[in-house]
Amino acid sequence: MSITVGIIGCGNIARFHGDGLARIGARVAWACDLDAAASASFAQRTGARATADHRQVLADPTVDAVVITTVSRAHRVLCLDAIAAGKAVICEKTLAENPDDALAIVRAAEAAGTVFFTSYMKRFIPAVERAKELMPRLGRIIASNVRAWQPWGDLWTAMPESGLGHTPPGGVSGVVRAYGGGVLTCGGSHIADLVLHLLGRPTRAYASMTVLSGRDYDLQATALLETANGPVTLSAIAHPLSRIGFLGDGWDERIEIIGTRGTLEVRSSLWDDPEHKASLLVHYDEATGTSTEHRFRPESPFARADAAFVADIAARSQRVQSRWTGYEADELLAAITRSARSGQAVAIDWRSPAVS
Numbered sequence: 001m002s003i004t005v006g007i008i009g010c011g012n013i014a015r016f017h018g019d020g021l022a023r024i025g026a027r028v029a030w031a032c033d034l035d036a037a038a039s040a041s042f043a044q045r046t047g048a049r050a051t052a053d054h055r056q057v058l059a060d061p062t063v064d065a066v067v068i069t070t071v072s073r074a075h076r077v078l079c080l081d082a083i084a085a086g087k088a089v090i091c092e093k094t095l096a097e098n099p100d101d102a103l104a105i106v107r108a109a110e111a112a113g114t115v116f117f118t119s120y121m122k123r124f125i126p127a128v129e130r131a132k133e134l135m136p137r138l139g140r141i142i143a144s145n146v147r148a149w150q151p152w153g154d155l156w157t158a159m160p161e162s163g164l165g166h167t168p169p170g171g172v173s174g175v176v177r178a179y180g181g182g183v184l185t186c187g188g189s190h191i192a193d194l195v196l197h198l199l200g201r202p203t204r205a206y207a208s209m210t211v212l213s214g215r216d217y218d219l220q221a222t223a224l225l226e227t228a229n230g231p232v233t234l235s236a237i238a239h240p241l242s243r244i245g246f247l248g249d250g251w252d253e254r255i256e257i258i259g260t261r262g263t264l265e266v267r268s269s270l271w272d273d274p275e276h277k278a279s280l281l282v283h284y285d286e287a288t289g290t291s292t293e294h295r296f297r298p299e300s301p302f303a304r305a306d307a308a309f310v311a312d313i314a315a316r317s318q319r320v321q322s323r324w325t326g327y328e329a330d331e332l333l334a335a336i337t338r339s340a341r342s343g344q345a346v347a348i349d350w351r352s353p354a355v356s
């Protein structure tokens, strides 16, 4: 069964969802954006109707679900309105700008029985899916490293005069306005989610973060996380190096896990060119003494995620991922930030039932 959706937020990321939804035959009935030019252009490409008012989308009885791809600070209101209107929700990450808002959203979805997903699409990268399947073959997990080292240009030597990295005196930078934070929020949120997905909830965090003078966003965040599956080091870095990483394109994002019976290493490829660049998985198995490289064809994880979410929405069933995913990531990011600011290790106060 196919479904009818409204897209709320027609900026950069919306096209990845639009393409994914088209591939599985979901009907996009509405393109909604406060910016009329953005909604008109998206509507023209998809055959949807354009509007600036999300309430018009929610009032349409033919709409089964909304895909919320606005800037993160708008997610709370949009998610709560969609839940109240009885629509299923796929919301871009980060779910909110803080864990309190994320908690309020997910509690409302739980109470209403809404099929609700935060789209951390990297869970659907084939190399990550295979790594998750292979986890039981590692034996007892000893330790892990996760990193998102992303090429943001040289923001380290001088403040840019314009663009996302410019913080006006006393004002707010573009990166904070659009995404709610610096590299920890933008890139670190994905690897924080993958820690939760593969290794479970950390109980404590000890972190360090670099926010240069005159800026309102971090360029580096590193944390030591304690989990039931051993210690995890997490590092998110916005760097000026153009050729590092396994594809030589400046993108160096990895998950490395060592256990008593083997290791797993995922090297994920640049997120906005998923049709051309595939991620890599290497599994070392102590039983055979061999390392196996798992190579996959390039494929959009947005499309794979949307296909899985839409199947659940059509079945009115929350199977592929918990409602709590977005809250958990926001709670972990907040703990890392709190630790970095205080210079102390912090216990993480999970305010929802544990999910796998």
Ligand SMILES: NC(=O)c1ccc[n+]([C@@H]2O[C@H](COP(=O)([O-])OP(=O)(O)OC[C@H]3O[C@@H](n4cnc5c(N)ncnc54)[C@H](O)[C@@H]3O)[C@@H](O)[C@H]2O)c1
Residues within 6 Å of the ligand: 008, 009, 010, 011, 012, 013, 014, 032, 033, 034, 035, 038, 052, 054, 069, 070, 071, 072, 074, 092, 093, 094, 119, 121, 178, 179, 271
């Ligand atoms: N999964 C990923 O790898 C990834 C990558 C980049 C961005 N994102 C996330 O996607 C979301 C959007 O990011 P983007 O880069 O597309 O931002 P963007 O600024 O390009 O687009 C957001 C759009 O939302 C619109 N908007 C804001 N408030 C609205 C409202 N109340 N109603 C209707 N439209 C509204 C804006 O006018 C804008 O056109 C953010 O949550 C961001 O964190 C995810």
